Amino acid sequence: MTPGAIAILSLSMSTDAFAAAVGRGAAHRPSLAPALRDGLTFWIIEAMTPVIGWSLGLIAAEVVQQYDHWIAFVLLAGVGAHMAWHGLANRHAVQPAAPVRRGLIPLIAVALGTSIDAAAVGVGLAFIGVNIWVIALCIGLTTFTLTTLGMLIGARVGARFGKYAEILGGLALIAIGTLILAEHMGWMGG
Template identity: 35%
Template sequence: MKLITIFLIAVSLAMDAFAVSISNGVCTRGFGKKDAVRQAAFFGGFQFIMPVIGWFLGCSVKTYIEAVDHWIAFLLLLIIGGNMIYGSIKGGEDDNSCSTSLTNKMLFLQAIATSIDALAVGISFAILDVNILEAGIIIGVVSFVISCLGAYAGKYLGDKLQSKAEIIGGVVLILIGTKILLEHTLLGVG
């Protein structure tokens, strides 16, 4: 497989992480460079490791993973997004800024949810006999960079939309999960 093809796959896989990064940048009070890098490290790390795991799993579990990956991603993003919306509504009218903290647990769950498709791609790479170390590094680095860009875009938007940022972020996560679910169940994508 050509490097340009792997790069385009990497960009495609990073789009969910990009959208979640925007949401985190919007909704995290005091979001800064350290948060952006930590978030990008989670997303890039999982985008690296999931195709590697998928590659090792190989063809034997391909059908099983493809059957449930969209449900796992949907449920994780629904829970995270729902909690963000609930926290914003429960926070009271006096709170004009997001109260979401960017915990390692939250980043871990988001990283899993946004990298499930990379696991399936890794299985495909095993079938196609792709150099998984090279592909994994490209996917991880691209996801890291795109996640940083998304985080800064979200931070900018968060400064402009403080009062509604957490609700917007939660809705974005739920919409991403719904998009993944619909693509896999109705459109047969993935």
């Protein structure tokens, strides 16, 4: 996987966490220290879940090796389509501000909820033989940066901005899945 593809993947995996962080920041105005703490929590969880998915994918990789590129495509495109659809379906919705529960347990629950897609992507990555440690680190660092910023700017831009990031992230995942499929099928020159 090229550095550019890793960067796009990292941004894509971070958009739903960013959207959640913008929503949390819009609900209350955190100072830098709580925003950094929340960003660190998202980083740890978002970096762990693709490794977990990758590990599970390795178990099945030998069995499905002939179709691995199709599985990677379906997983990436499916997660991407779901993210884009979710962002489109809710982008005009005006929702009343729900109270944001503070504390570590609600924060971990939100971080886990936004990282499920990273586990599915990790499964797909196991089939194409990538260095998961580099990718997990990049996803984690990107998530840390975006969630910390999302918390800090959430009160200014509101939760609606996060939906556009989610749509773009979903479209980027679809593009990465298509690129993987095209490379393995020989549809690209080279």
